[in-house]
Amino acid sequence: MKRSSRRSPAAALGLRLAALVCLALAAAPGLAAAAPRIYDAHAPAASLDGKAAPAIPPPPPEYHTEDLGWIEFAYRPSTRDRVRPLIVHAGAIRAELSALLGREALVAPVKVRIAAVPAELDNLVPGGLESAATAASFGALRLAVLSASPRSGLAAPDLESAFRHELAHLALDEATGGAPLPRWFHEGFAAHVAGDHAAGRAQRLSVAALRGRLLPLDTLEESLPGAGDAPGSVAYAQSADVLRFLVEGERRHGFTRALDAVRAGAPLASALEAAYASTGHELELAWRADVARRYGFVPVLLGSLLVLGLLVAGALGVQRLRGRRSPAPPAPHRRLRAAPEARHRPARTSTAQLVATLGARHRSESDGDAGVPKVEHNGRWHTLH
Incomplete structure (x- = not known):
């Protein structure tokens, strides 16, 4: 018996309703697993176009994991020295975001994956990372991935700045309900x-x-x-x-x-x-x-x-440089002078001789016989006749 290829009106209507329900489920973000959005400072915003799996892949077995309750870090042990400041400052960054947003930030748990080189990022992201970024965040997955090394030709990334950047994306996405x-x-x-x-x-x-x-x-x-x-x-x-x-x-x-x-x-x-x-x-x-x-x-x-x-x-x-480079002026020539000749000074007259001389001058001026010769004998003066 040959089966008819024509469908009944009820069956056709059922197929149309099923198609509409599927479209509604695909469009409703809360009813179906929507493709997670990427927010990144170094690459255009994009979705994974349905290529991402709804679950976050586990970190590689060689990665070290540290769980703070609200945030989980997974990183390669070789990056430990650069990751430790992120772990120490994570709570302060969360408090800062809470103050900016006016509500408690990052209430839902966050996972942070830190690769040693950018090539490892594809293994940390569902479906791989379709950009040349060294940091990215996925609001629907509550996931942030970072690379501790730059891509060729670029400067080394500031890991703490990139960490703050991606947490800010996740906090804003959480505050607005996606x-x-x-x-x-x-x-x-x-x-x-x-x-x-x-x-x-x-x-x-x-x-x-x-x-x-x-x-x-x-x-x-x-x-x-x-x-x-x-x-x-x-x-x-x-x-x-x-x-x-x-x-x-x-x-x-x-x-x-x-x-x-x-x-x-x-x-x-x-x-x-x-x-x-x-x-x-x-x-x-x-x-x-x-x-x-x-x-x-x-x-x-x-x-x-x-x-x-x-x-x-x-x-x-x-001015100082010129002063250092210019030669010092020559020292002035000094003329050698002969030692001055010692001048003989007469001996000073004693007081007794001065008194005797003055007394003699006084007597000679008061004596009328000034022209008559006189001699002194035993303290007395005698006139010669």
Whole structure:
């Protein structure tokens, strides 16, 4: 008997309903195992496109494991000296994130895998790491992977800064309940917490502010480059500084309210406007005014003083150098003089002789016989006739 190829209307309707249910399950993040998202400062944000397994692979058997309860470290023993500061400072970083987010951060356990070389990262990530990064985090898996060594041609990574960066990604993802956020917002928060490339970012913002080349905030997402070029871009520097502005001082309470609204399902732009009681344009103007004060006048003044100080120091240094190199003036010639001849001085007249001479002169002046010769005998004077 030949089977009919036509399906009944009930069967067709059942297949359509099953297809719709499958699509709904695939779209619902809480009902199906969604592909974990990657947040990374050195590579474009991407998903694993369904290639990742839902479970984290165990660390290699030669890795050493240290569990602090809320965070678990697994690292190669050769990196122990560089990993120890991360373990010591992990609690302080968690407390700092809690203060910034206005809630306890990293409540769910976090796993950190630290490879000795970048080539080992593919063995630590479900499905492998599809980027040239030396650090990455996966919000859905509560996983952060780091490499203690750079890729060829790059400087050695700052392991503690990268660790802070990836924990910030995980904490922000946890605070918003995994709600979708623009990449510039995620990267800006992580860069601000980590403080990575802070000097370079300040320099780029200062130059952009003085030249009037700051990017509009609504173009940051499309202006943020990928891969290793992101930290060196103006868009990356602006992203970090906007987040610095949003969490600084009294504005931190508004930042916490905005995250709560995002967690409840509100879009980020609407949440920020409601939390700060300002429109997006007003927030941007306030940030630009803050940038002008922070990176405009003050850096120019400090730079001018620094240049002036360097010029004065250089002039003094050149003067001292010339003084050392110039020959010493010759010593003046001294003429040899003959020893002066000793002059004979007559002996001083005694007092008795002086009295006798004066007395004789007085007598001769008072005596009328001045021209008559006289002689002294036994203290008496006799006139010769």
